[in-house]
Amino acid sequence: MRLDAISCQLVDLAPRPLQPGVLYVSQRYKVAVHLCACGCGEKVVTPLSPAEWQVRVQGGLASLHPSIGNWSMACRSHYWIRNGRIVWSKAISKRQMEQVFERDRKDIEHQQLRNRIPASMGWVRRIWRYFFGD
Numbered sequence: 001m002r003l004d005a006i007s008c009q010l011v012d013l014a015p016r017p018l019q020p021g022v023l024y025v026s027q028r029y030k031v032a033v034h035l036c037a038c039g040c041g042e043k044v045v046t047p048l049s050p051a052e053w054q055v056r057v058q059g060g061l062a063s064l065h066p067s068i069g070n071w072s073m074a075c076r077s078h079y080w081i082r083n084g085r086i087v088w089s090k091a092i093s094k095r096q097m098e099q100v101f102e103r104d105r106k107d108i109e110h111q112q113l114r115n116r117i118p119a120s121m122g123w124v125r126r127i128w129r130y131f132f133g134d
């Protein structure tokens with residue numbers, strides 16, 4: 001059964017077995033893990049780093065960026081985790097999935113590039129923000 005919500009637990013190590021509907025976040029090991037929200041039982045491991053996934057926990061609700069695309073798994077699930085909710089994308093083809101990943105990757109590169117601009121170059125940041133937003 002597809003979930004539409006996921007709770008969040010901050011852990012050192014994820015327990016075994018994992019419970020469905022829980023995103024386990026280990027800051028220590030820089031990884032988040034959960035069972036695929038479609039209910040297929042597959043474990044989804046998302047390394048946390050600027051180049052991979054970023055997790056944000058606010059008021060006990062997690063958001064994960066970029067999206068989860070389990071197209072290497074049988075279910076081919078694709079969803080976002082936003083403020084503790086599962087936002088399902090429509091069933092899409094592998095090609096479309098790759099485009100989504102490409103876009104996510106560009107987003108991340110864009111962010112990294114912006115973060116590399118030193119604070120002393122505030123005017124570059126302002127121009128950047130003007131053209132590209134935050």
Ligand SMILES: [Zn+2]
Binds near residue numbers: 037038
């Ligand atoms: Zn699944």
